[in-house]
Amino acid sequence: MSTRRGRRPRLLAALGVTAVAALTMSGCSGSPSGGASATGDVTLEFAQWWEPELPQGSLANLIDQFQKANPHIKVKLLSSPFSSDQQQMVADAASGQLPDVLGLDGAWVSDFAKQGAIADLSPLLKADNFSEDQLASEVKVNGKAYMIPAVNFVYPLFVNNDLLKQAGVNKVPTTRSEFLDAAKKISALGGNVKGWALPLDTAVPNGIQNDVMSWVWASGGSMLKDGEPDVTNAQVKSGVDYVKSLYDANVLVPGALTMKEQDKVEKFTNGQVGMVIDSLAHINLIKKNNPKLDFTVAAVPSEDGYTGKRGIPYASWGVGISNKSEHKAEAAKLVEFLMSKDTNAQLSNLANGFPGNKTATPDFSKSDPLFKTAFDIYQAGYPANEFTGLPKADQLQRTFDEQLQRTLTGSQSVDQTLSSVQSAWKSIF
Amino acid sequence: MNLSSTNVEGPGTVRPAVGKRSTKRNTSAVRARKLAPFAFVSPTLALITLLTVVPILMVAGYSFMDNVIVEPNPVFVGFANYVKVLTDPAFLAALGNTFLFITFSTVVHLVLGLVFALLLNTSLLGNVTKAIFRVVYILPWLFTIAVIAVVWRLMLDPSGVVNYILGTFGIQGANWLSTPETALGSVTFINIWSGYPFFMISLLAALQGVPTVLHEAARVDGAGWWQRFRYVTLPHIRPVIISMAVLDLIWTSQQFALIWMTTGGGPLNATEVMSTYTYKQAFSNFDFSTASAAAVIVLLLTMVLAFFYVRQQRVRD
Numbered sequence: 001m002s003t004r005r006g007r008r009p010r011l012l013a014a015l016g017v018t019a020v021a022a023l024t025m026s027g028c029s030g031s032p033s034g035g036a037s038a039t040g041d042v043t044l045e046f047a048q049w050w051e052p053e054l055p056q057g058s059l060a061n062l063i064d065q066f067q068k069a070n071p072h073i074k075v076k077l078l079s080s081p082f083s084s085d086q087q088q089m090v091a092d093a094a095s096g097q098l099p100d101v102l103g104l105d106g107a108w109v110s111d112f113a114k115q116g117a118i119a120d121l122s123p124l125l126k127a128d129n130f131s132e133d134q135l136a137s138e139v140k141v142n143g144k145a146y147m148i149p150a151v152n153f154v155y156p157l158f159v160n161n162d163l164l165k166q167a168g169v170n171k172v173p174t175t176r177s178e179f180l181d182a183a184k185k186i187s188a189l190g191g192n193v194k195g196w197a198l199p200l201d202t203a204v205p206n207g208i209q210n211d212v213m214s215w216v217w218a219s220g221g222s223m224l225k226d227g228e229p230d231v232t233n234a235q236v237k238s239g240v241d242y243v244k245s246l247y248d249a250n251v252l253v254p255g256a257l258t259m260k261e262q263d264k265v266e267k268f269t270n271g272q273v274g275m276v277i278d279s280l281a282h283i284n285l286i287k288k289n290n291p292k293l294d295f296t297v298a299a300v301p302s303e304d305g306y307t308g309k310r311g312i313p314y315a316s317w318g319v320g321i322s323n324k325s326e327h328k329a330e331a332a333k334l335v336e337f338l339m340s341k342d343t344n345a346q347l348s349n350l351a352n353g354f355p356g357n358k359t360a361t362p363d364f365s366k367s368d369p370l371f372k373t374a375f376d377i378y379q380a381g382y383p384a385n386e387f388t389g390l391p392k393a394d395q396l397q398r399t400f401d402e403q404l405q406r407t408l409t410g411s412q413s414v415d416q417t418l419s420s421v422q423s424a425w426k427s428i429f
Numbered sequence: 430m431n432l433s434s435t436n437v438e439g440p441g442t443v444r445p446a447v448g449k450r451s452t453k454r455n456t457s458a459v460r461a462r463k464l465a466p467f468a469f470v471s472p473t474l475a476l477i478t479l480l481t482v483v484p485i486l487m488v489a490g491y492s493f494m495d496n497v498i499v500e501p502n503p504v505f506v507g508f509a510n511y512v513k514v515l516t517d518p519a520f521l522a523a524l525g526n527t528f529l530f531i532t533f534s535t536v537v538h539l540v541l542g543l544v545f546a547l548l549l550n551t552s553l554l555g556n557v558t559k560a561i562f563r564v565v566y567i568l569p570w571l572f573t574i575a576v577i578a579v580v581w582r583l584m585l586d587p588s589g590v591v592n593y594i595l596g597t598f599g600i601q602g603a604n605w606l607s608t609p610e611t612a613l614g615s616v617t618f619i620n621i622w623s624g625y626p627f628f629m630i631s632l633l634a635a636l637q638g639v640p641t642v643l644h645e646a647a648r649v650d651g652a653g654w655w656q657r658f659r660y661v662t663l664p665h666i667r668p669v670i671i672s673m674a675v676l677d678l679i680w681t682s683q684q685f686a687l688i689w690m691t692t693g694g695g696p697l698n699a700t701e702v703m704s705t706y707t708y709k710q711a712f713s714n715f716d717f718s719t720a721s722a723a724a725v726i727v728l729l730l731t732m733v734l735a736f737f738y739v740r741q742q743r744v745r746d
Contacts, residue, residue: 087712094498094717111715115499192588203693254587255607257696263582272588394713405697409609 042330043074047089048103050317050351051079053281058350066337073330075101083204093117098322100331104147106139106316106388113141114391119323120144124332135339136358139318139389149316150338151353153281154378155210156297156312163193163274172298176215176242179275179301183251186274195251197273198243199259200405205397206261209387210313211277212404215239217311217384218300224386229425231400232418238303240404240414247408257405269293279315280374281352287368297370299377311384312377317351354378392428399424485728491721498717510722520723522698523706530617530702531681537621538677539670542628549629550636570626578690581619582606606692609699616691616700620684628673635669636662668741675738679731703727 051059063075078099080088086108092098098117112118122145125132132138132145139147159172167185171178183195199207213223213236221235230236246252253259253273265282267273269290277300286293299310319338321331337343345360354362354375364372387393403417403424412420492510494503514520545566549559569577584590585605592602605615639662647657685704688694694701694709703723711720 090498090712090715111499116501200695201693202695203689255604257604258607258612258692263586392713392715395715398709398713402695402697405695409697411697 041072041074042327043076044101044325044327044331044334045076045078045099046101046103046334047078047080047085047092047099048317048319049080049082049085050103051077052081054350062338062343062347065343066334069337070330070333073333075334096324098324100322100325100327101334102320102322104139104318104320106147106149106318106385107390107393109139109147109318109320109389110141110391110393112320113144113146116323118146119321119325119328121146121148121321121332121335124321124328125336127329128332128336130332130336130339134341134357134359136356137383141389147316147318147320148335148339149356150319150344151317151348151351151356152314152383153279153316153351153353154312154314154374154383155214155277155279155300156374156377157300158268158276158278158286159296159298160268160271160274161294161296163189163271167274172296173275173301174299175301175304175306177304180242180246180249180251183246183275184249187249187251192272193274194253194272195274196246197253197259197264197267197276198247198256199261199264200256200401200408201258201260202398202401202405204260205394205401207259208397208400208404209385210261210279210315211264212239212243212400213386214277214300214311214313215242217313217386219303219306220308220311222386229422229429231421231425232415237414237418240407240418243404244407244414256408268295277313280371283368283370284352297374297377299381310381312381314383314385316356316388317353390429396425396428399428488721488724491718492725495718496716497721499715503718506718510718511726514719514722514726519698519701520703520706523694523701523703526613526698526700527682527702529613530620530684531678533617534620534624534681535674535677538625538628539674541621541625542632542673543670545625545629546632546636549633566629567626569623570630572623574623574686575690577619577623578687581622582691585615607696609697612692612696612699616688619691620681620687623687624677624681628677631669631673632666635666639665671741672738675734675741679734679738682727682731682734 046063048059059077063077067073067075082105085103086105089098089102089108089112093112093115102118104112104118109118121138122132135148136152137149138145139149157172163186164172164182167182167189169182169185173179173182179196186193186195198211201207216223216236216239219235219239221233221239223229223231223233223236225233247256253264253267255263264273264276265278265286268276268278269286271290271293280297283297286295300312302310319335321328321335325331338347339357341357341359344355344357345363348355348360349363349367352367352371362371362375364375387397390396400421403412403420406412407414407417491497493505493507495506495509497503548554549563549566551559554562572580586592587602587604587607591605595602603611605611643661644657647661652660683704684702685708688700688702688705689708692700694705704727707720707723707727710716710723714720
């Protein structure tokens with residue numbers, strides 16, 4: 001008897017372990033994000049990359065303010081670096097597990113909207129009587145607003161004043177000719193110093209929007225016509241021709257084809273490059289890493305003789321709501337809080353960006369004077385980033401990047417590059 | 430112990446009611462005995478099923494559908510995704526690059542690992558010297574891929590340390606990672622640098638298992654260094670060499686982080702390998718069907734290597 005009795009508990013134990021494992025696994029798959037407790041409290045999940053980029057604890061402080069004003073809503077911050085945020089969200093969207101409130105980049109919106117993963121914000125905001133008129137912009141797909149840019153970061157021209165002076169250039173270039181001339185003179189200084197940096201790494205191909213298309217937008221050009229690709233037009237050709245001329249003049253930091261954005265910033269910080277087009281958000285980083293660097297910001301040079309308004313590239317910290325959220329009304333309250341005049345001004349100041357609420361005024365009293373200069377440039381021109389809201393924006397840029405690399409290495413002409421990009425983009429649109 | 434009535438009381442005794450009950454008990458005991466092993470392995474089986482089998486089957490399923498994940502109602506398209514992948518010049522280029530990358534990496538890993546292992550196994554050096562060299566040689570293996578990628582990006586920068594050193598000898602450096610002609614060689618070199626210590630340590634352990642008496646006997650018979658290595662050392666460490674080589678081929682074929690963080694598959698797809706190709710299809714193009722087809726092809730190719738590994742292990746056992 002003892003043998004059989006001994007076996008049964010072991011058998012049961014083994015089955016029990018299996019059951020626990022299975023329950024644990026099923027627990028891992030979880031239910032949709034957020035939840036409501038028995039007391040009626042709602043917990044929202046807010047996934048974003050903002051927290052790691054803001055001063056420590058500052059986003060949590062803003063969220064505390066929100067929770068005090070809305071005692072029945074708790075907010076759980078899910079923070080990850082920007083580089084891994086998109087992949088995480090794609091996986092979450094695929095499994096229907098997107099957090100309630102999402103930090104979004106404009107380049108992701110079209111794909112998430114078509115997937116039905118993010119919600120149309122307008123009805124939610126209207127239901128709460130939140131006026132959309134106060135918003136500087138909204139990212140729409142098929143007429144529906146899916147993302148509100150909460151903070152905007154412009155990409156002006158950063159200029160190393162010391163290198164400019166050493167090269168004998170008296171003023172910051174404002175036209176393409178002046179820029180080429182200044183780049184040549186800076187490159188002539190020698191000692192591994194070059195005039196301009198062009199990051200074309202295909203892993204993160206945002207060099208196309210920030211460093212290539214910015215030349216087109218600065219002269220009022222566009223790569224779209226009626227919402228469709230139009231990269232073979234004269235303005236884009238002129239911009240790409242100009243980038244090629246800079247490359248051929250040997251004024252670029254070597255290694256452009258695999259250079260990453262952080263390499264560009266690092267080289268500017270170290271005084272190895274005279275001029276770069278970069279995010280305003282990097283001012284503090286540059287000053288922290290090289291306090292002695294004397295630099296300024298200016299508008300991206302335009303075509304010679306151009307007198308119109310200049311488009312200035314920008315990137316946004318956008319905010320949206322998951323379509324699968326069970327607490328859309330509460331999620332909308334958080335969005336409204338982030339976009340409200342005072343909070344949005346605070347958030348923008350913390351992020352060193354410009355507010356997404358038109359009525360919010362940036363407080364320049366405690367910030368670097370260069371932010372004021374950049375704000376003046378921003379107001380004198382218009383924010384331009386035509387990749388925002390386009391389908392597979394990353395892939396569009398990568399296609400452009402790969403074709404441009406062929407042109408720069410001499411294996412095809414600018415015209416061939418642009419027509420290849422045009423047909424590739426057409427197939428994606 | 431549960432004794433059966435038949436065995437105790439003999440064949441002549443007839444106790445039908447008790448016998449039936451006891452037969453029933455016997456049957457359930459046998460069943461329980463048979464099921465017990467399955468119950469014990471069931472937690473592992475459940476985990477393997479959930480974490481390995483299900484994802485593989487899902488990816489295989491995705492590869493026969495169109496626009497999975499991003500479209501709510503994907504349709505079955507048969508082998509269309511496989512045809513698309515196998516006729517894509519970028520995939521074929523990635524396949525070629527992967528072949529070169531893993532072949533060179535494995536061969537040089539093996540040669541370098543063996544050379545360093547032989548050096549560390551020599552009796553010509555003192556124990557302290559050998560310990561110092563052992564630490565120095567194993568250092569690359571201690572760094573994470575992210576650190577290795579950052580360090581080598583800085584070293585191979587056009588104005589980095591490598592070109593500076595070359596310059597002091599009057600040699601013109603290159604844009605190692607950003608020129609199509611040198612990029613694949615450069616990432617292969619980095620991969621070799623980061624991976625040879627594993628070979629070295631494994632082979633050193635194998636070398637230390639070779640009986641010294643055999644070397645002494647061979648020496649008495651007049652065998653030189655090469656003959657002793659060829660006919661004594663090599664046959665002893667051959668199973669380890671084969672196992673390590675097959676494992677390295679599998680691991681290197683899955684290398685993603687190093688390439689992604691150094692060149693991103695560029696310039697001009699010169700360092701595109703199957704893992705970066707698959708990643709771009711999934712997370713840049715959002716074409717999860719094509720990515721799944723590419724992933725299944727990678728899986729099948731890796732399974733060929735795994736087959737040889739398992740067969741070699743069986744022969745060894």
